[in-house]
Amino acid sequence: QIRQELAVAQAGELISKINENCFDKCIPEPGSTFDPNEKSCVSKCMERYMDAWNIVSRTYISRMQREQKNLN
Amino acid sequence: QIRQELAVAQAGELISKINENCFDKCIPEPGSTFDPNEKSCVSKCMERYMDAWNIVSRTYISRMQREQKNLN
Amino acid sequence: QIRQELAVAQAGELISKINENCFDKCIPEPGSTFDPNEKSCVSKCMERYMDAWNIVSRTYISRMQREQKNLN
């Protein structure tokens, strides 16, 4: 159950980061409707954000492993 | 007493948000005194921030109620 | 031990603030190496940040003491 709560908290963090970053990118001037272009931009932006998250994650973890080896 | 502590915490949050946003707007280049123009700008800015808070609050709550109805 | 944990937490906060502010200032466009100019900029920036921290600290504390006297 702890694991589940943590997973929920992390998913919440991801959603809120995507929202922050993609809102600014796709809806710089909020109008009176959520128009199809904005919607499609948000969909793509969400996927690109997760791509970026994966690249950052891989880069960070491999760097940390390299540093750890250097310490030993 | 819990309620009171929460109320104090929330008032503190409001004050710090007003301060952040109005400092940037009214005192973009901090000088050697707090001049009357800046003071009057801060007073107005504080009132406008609370107006904005109220509009955001009403919009958010009514949207949430609409969404909840759609779910049921 | 409480004191130690707090000290560690505060040092961590200082490091992360320096990193944030000096990364933006010294490495606006991250390239494929950490070049000597960037390194020397980060070193200086770190020292300047701590200078700034000290000035802010002195100014803040003396202001608070002035205010406290006015209250009594």
Place this chain on the structure above:
Amino acid sequence: LELSKFIESEQQKVKLQQAIHQFTSTCWPKCIGNIGNKLDKSEEQCLQNCVERFLDCNFHIIKSLESTRK
């Protein structure tokens, strides 16, 4: 039981207020120009649109993530 219900409802109030603080500080710089004696119509409209679109964006992301998982 009474106390735990009270705490829960207070916590919900706090979460609600935090959400409103967050929206206000996201939408304020987008919508507010010069500080005047009251908000003008276009600033009010902008704040409302900003909250609605931010939530649209949020709901859209949540739904997309859910449908990806299935």
Place this chain on the structure above:
Amino acid sequence: LELSKFIESEQQKVKLQQAIHQFTSTCWPKCIGNIGNKLDKSEEQCLQNCVERFLDCNFHIIKSLESTRK
């Protein structure tokens, strides 16, 4: 009693340091230009003014809110 006093005073120190961290990161981008071998006079003056005006602004807001409530 001793321990609780100790903890309280440590907590105050932490709050103080957090305030200083916050002010430094608010005033740093406003006041610091190119990174040199020491802060120049105008940067030092700017940091002091920035802290003083930020506090003026804060105190003014708190007083106004209090007078509104009455």
Place this chain on the structure above:
Amino acid sequence: LELSKFIESEQQKVKLQQAIHQFTSTCWPKCIGNIGNKLDKSEEQCLQNCVERFLDCNFHIIKSLESTRK
């Protein structure tokens, strides 16, 4: 004992994920231009450089602070 180890490893995972969240939101605005159907090579390279340089910067600061203390 088992439980405490489990909690510890979960906490490490959370810290790891928080670091990744922080790096992603620091590097995203620096590296991502128009939103397309996939990240292009230069955006990928920029993200990798951004993480590496951010860590270089971090390690350099920590080492300098340590050597100052001695």
